[in-house]
Amino acid sequence: MSELRRDPITGRWTIIDMQEGPAPEPPAETETQTPGVGPQHCPFCPGHENLTPPEIYAQRQAGSAPNAGGWDVRVVPNKFPALQIEGTLSRRGFGVLDQCTGIGAHEVIIETPNHTRQTEDFTVDELLKVLEAYKARSLDLRNDARLKYSLIFKNVGTAAGATLEHAHSQLIALPIVPKRVQEELNGAERYYDFRERCVFCDMLHQELQQDERIVCENHSFVAYCPFVSRFPFETWILPKIHNVDFDATPTEALRDLSRLLKEVLERLRAALNRPSYNFMIHTAPIDSRQRDTYHWHIELIPALTRIAGFEWGTGFYINPTPPEQAADRLRGAAID
Amino acid sequence: MSELRRDPITGRWTIIDMQEGPAPEPPAETETQTPGVGPQHCPFCPGHENLTPPEIYAQRQAGSAPNAGGWDVRVVPNKFPALQIEGTLSRRGFGVLDQCTGIGAHEVIIETPNHTRQTEDFTVDELLKVLEAYKARSLDLRNDARLKYSLIFKNVGTAAGATLEHAHSQLIALPIVPKRVQEELNGAERYYDFRERCVFCDMLHQELQQDERIVCENHSFVAYCPFVSRFPFETWILPKIHNVDFDATPTEALRDLSRLLKEVLERLRAALNRPSYNFMIHTAPIDSRQRDTYHWHIELIPALTRIAGFEWGTGFYINPTPPEQAADRLRGAAID
Numbered sequence: 001m002s003e004l005r006r007d008p009i010t011g012r013w014t015i016i017d018m019q020e021g022p023a024p025e026p027p028a029e030t031e032t033q034t035p036g037v038g039p040q041h042c043p044f045c046p047g048h049e050n051l052t053p054p055e056i057y058a059q060r061q062a063g064s065a066p067n068a069g070g071w072d073v074r075v076v077p078n079k080f081p082a083l084q085i086e087g088t089l090s091r092r093g094f095g096v097l098d099q100c101t102g103i104g105a106h107e108v109i110i111e112t113p114n115h116t117r118q119t120e121d122f123t124v125d126e127l128l129k130v131l132e133a134y135k136a137r138s139l140d141l142r143n144d145a146r147l148k149y150s151l152i153f154k155n156v157g158t159a160a161g162a163t164l165e166h167a168h169s170q171l172i173a174l175p176i177v178p179k180r181v182q183e184e185l186n187g188a189e190r191y192y193d194f195r196e197r198c199v200f201c202d203m204l205h206q207e208l209q210q211d212e213r214i215v216c217e218n219h220s221f222v223a224y225c226p227f228v229s230r231f232p233f234e235t236w237i238l239p240k241i242h243n244v245d246f247d248a249t250p251t252e253a254l255r256d257l258s259r260l261l262k263e264v265l266e267r268l269r270a271a272l273n274r275p276s277y278n279f280m281i282h283t284a285p286i287d288s289r290q291r292d293t294y295h296w297h298i299e300l301i302p303a304l305t306r307i308a309g310f311e312w313g314t315g316f317y318i319n320p321t322p323p324e325q326a327a328d329r330l331r332g333a334a335i336d
Numbered sequence: 337m338s339e340l341r342r343d344p345i346t347g348r349w350t351i352i353d354m355q356e357g358p359a360p361e362p363p364a365e366t367e368t369q370t371p372g373v374g375p376q377h378c379p380f381c382p383g384h385e386n387l388t389p390p391e392i393y394a395q396r397q398a399g400s401a402p403n404a405g406g407w408d409v410r411v412v413p414n415k416f417p418a419l420q421i422e423g424t425l426s427r428r429g430f431g432v433l434d435q436c437t438g439i440g441a442h443e444v445i446i447e448t449p450n451h452t453r454q455t456e457d458f459t460v461d462e463l464l465k466v467l468e469a470y471k472a473r474s475l476d477l478r479n480d481a482r483l484k485y486s487l488i489f490k491n492v493g494t495a496a497g498a499t500l501e502h503a504h505s506q507l508i509a510l511p512i513v514p515k516r517v518q519e520e521l522n523g524a525e526r527y528y529d530f531r532e533r534c535v536f537c538d539m540l541h542q543e544l545q546q547d548e549r550i551v552c553e554n555h556s557f558v559a560y561c562p563f564v565s566r567f568p569f570e571t572w573i574l575p576k577i578h579n580v581d582f583d584a585t586p587t588e589a590l591r592d593l594s595r596l597l598k599e600v601l602e603r604l605r606a607a608l609n610r611p612s613y614n615f616m617i618h619t620a621p622i623d624s625r626q627r628d629t630y631h632w633h634i635e636l637i638p639a640l641t642r643i644a645g646f647e648w649g650t651g652f653y654i655n656p657t658p659p660e661q662a663a664d665r666l667r668g669a670a671i672d
Contacts, residue, residue: 005563005564006564007523007564008523008527008535008538008539008564009519009520009523009524009527009535009536009539010519010520010523011523012564012566012651012652012653013564013652014564014565014566014652014653014654014655015652015653015654015655016565016655016658016659017654017655017656017657017658018658082646082654095538095542095546096535096538096539096542097539097542097563097564149650151645151646151649151650153644153645153646153648153649154645155644155645159642160642160644160645161642161643161644161645162644170645170646172646172650174650174652178649178650178651178652179650179651179652180648180649180650180651180652181649181650181651183345183346183651184345184346187343187344187345187346187347188345191344191345191432199344199345199432200345202344202431202432203344203345203432203433206431206432206433210431227341227433228341228342228343228344228348228349228350228433229350229352230348230350278644278645278648279645280645280648280649281649282649299648299649301648306495306496306497307497307643308489308491308496308497308498308614309487309489309490309491309496309497309506309614309615309616310418310487310489310506310508312489312516312614312616312635312637313487313489313514313516313517313616313617313618313635314485314487314508314510314514314515314516314517315348315514315515315516315517315519316348316349316350316351316510316514316515316516317348317350317351318350318351318353318418319350319351319352319353320353320355321353322352322353322354323352
């Protein structure tokens with residue numbers, strides 16, 4: 001069981017695993033405890049459905065039974081969840097310190113039955129199924145009144161914190177709007193107060209006009225290395241049409257996203273020789289009044305640099321690769 | 337030459353190295369380019385003073401000449417600086433985007449002439465000399481009206497972003513108050529508005545009273561694993577007497593800090609088998625009006641976990657080790 005604790009100075013929450021027992025040495029990764037398993041023991045491979053908790057959602061071939069083979073995409077609770085859906089959400093304080101029970105959801109989206117195919121190898125239709133699973137889970141969790149925010153993210157490679165190679169992503173739903181999201185919401189609102197326009201729309205428009213940092217685009221989406229990239233080859237994907245919620249994206253636009261995300265991942269793999277990476281879907285909080293000011297998007301970060309004292313001390317970053325160079329290199333990468 | 341770029345949404349600044357040339361592959365670490373050099377080629381060893389830019393400050397034996405041997409602590413500009421002191425500070429915008437010339441200071445504090453002795457091996461007097469160098473440099477940089485903040489930090493070990501093993505720390509002075517510091521200042525001010533007390537003093541008082549997370553203490557300082565530790569074995573050192581500026585610490589208190597910092601580092605080494613770590617001195621901005629609300633302190637983070645999609649997406653952290661367990665283990669570590 002975990003508990004949420006709130007920093008009395010900055011208001012940042014931390015999830016602390018309160019498990020009793022010997023202190024971990026070295027501390028365990030946060031996701032699962034089975035690093036580098038082959039298909040024989042992989043809990044995400046077909047035939048091993050009993051190694052995961054019972055499925056919450058699946059796209060299955062007609063006639064196949066839940067928690068057995070015959071699925072294309074399968075969503076299960078994380079076996080080692082950071083937060084649990086069972087229990088009562090209660091906040092209490094003692095002195096200056098605040099805590100909250102570790103209520104929330106932590107799900108794993110198993111993207112394919114195939115142990116070795118990576119997300120960029122999927123067909124557009126296959127990746128679309130994954131995006132539809134994201135959307136379906138995200139919409140379903142809106143019904144739980146305790147939850148304030150759903151974050152969908154993907155960790156690939158050891159340097160990016162992944163511990164299983166079988167293609168998967170994760171969803172964590174929180175009883176609190178995260179700090180990072182709140183900062184974006186506040187910033188976007190300040191901009192809107194000043195200019196009565198969405199800052200993301202303005203930024204996107206300027207990036208398209210300036211055309212120095214665009215990686216690729218299609219009818220509904222643009223991928224670019226932002227002017228203020230914190231990391232080498234950081235890439236954002238934004239919908240061209242203003243939209244606050246990822247899960248309000250219609251299927252036709254999701255198909256365009258599938259196409260563009262596949263291309264970005266292929267370009268990254270070709271340009272950087274299979275880097276570890278994280279991507280995060282930044283979307284509005286569940287109960288959102290930011291219809292005009294916020295704009296959902298994907299932030300993708302290859303894990304190429306280390307966070308050190310300067311970054312921890314300032315919250316600023318030092319990026320050795322100008323985004324103009326990164327975009328140029330991604331555009332030039334040879335893909336099929 | 338670098339430039340500072342400001343995120344139009346959150347206001348976060350990033351330092352971007354604008355060096356022309358082939359895109360780095362893999363991107364270089366930010367500090368120096370000579371990993372794992374032995375004493376023969378170490379730019380920080382005595383006799384190699386010509387391998388660094390000319391010294392800015394040194395504690396030297398009587399009669400020794402600048403930029404030659406005979407020093408105990410030596411401060412030089414970073415050979416590969418993130419920011420440069422030469423030039424004019426100019427900010428400009430185009431469209432929604434903002435940038436600023438990469439003006440600032442980036443110095444290296446070489447803590448000892450001895451290639452292999454690590455900070456925790458120093459005598460209290462030797463470590464006091466390092467702390468005095470921090471203070472002297474920090475005070476001197478107050479005279480440059482372009483600078484708003486001085487961050488002193490230390491990276492030890494590859495996992496914490498260090499590239500040279502010879503004991504050293506760094507100072508980066510910025511033309512902007514960093515985001516992370518501004519958040520602390522704002523949070524501390526909100527608390528003061530509400531209670532007319534320093535939140536750090538209140539937190540410290542509660543930690544001492546509760547006595548579950550204290551690692552060690554002496555007359556002037558306390559070391560503890562904070563209630564909201566983001567990372568396993570995160571340890572903060574706070575002065576017991578309210579003080580906003582690190583560089584206003586009198587020598588007698590610095591000696592107590594030297595004693596306590598050495599003990600904390602020894603306990604970390606013993607408990608965790610020489611972990612990589614970062615520490616950062618969080619102090620008030622140079623031109624500060626936060627005399628009553630802010631409280632300088634050291635944050636020390638062993639590099640044991642990885643930052644992944646959840647942390648990037650939320651700004652929250654998942655900590656697998658309760659700080660109560662971490663403090664207990666640090667207190668119990670066998671040191672001389």
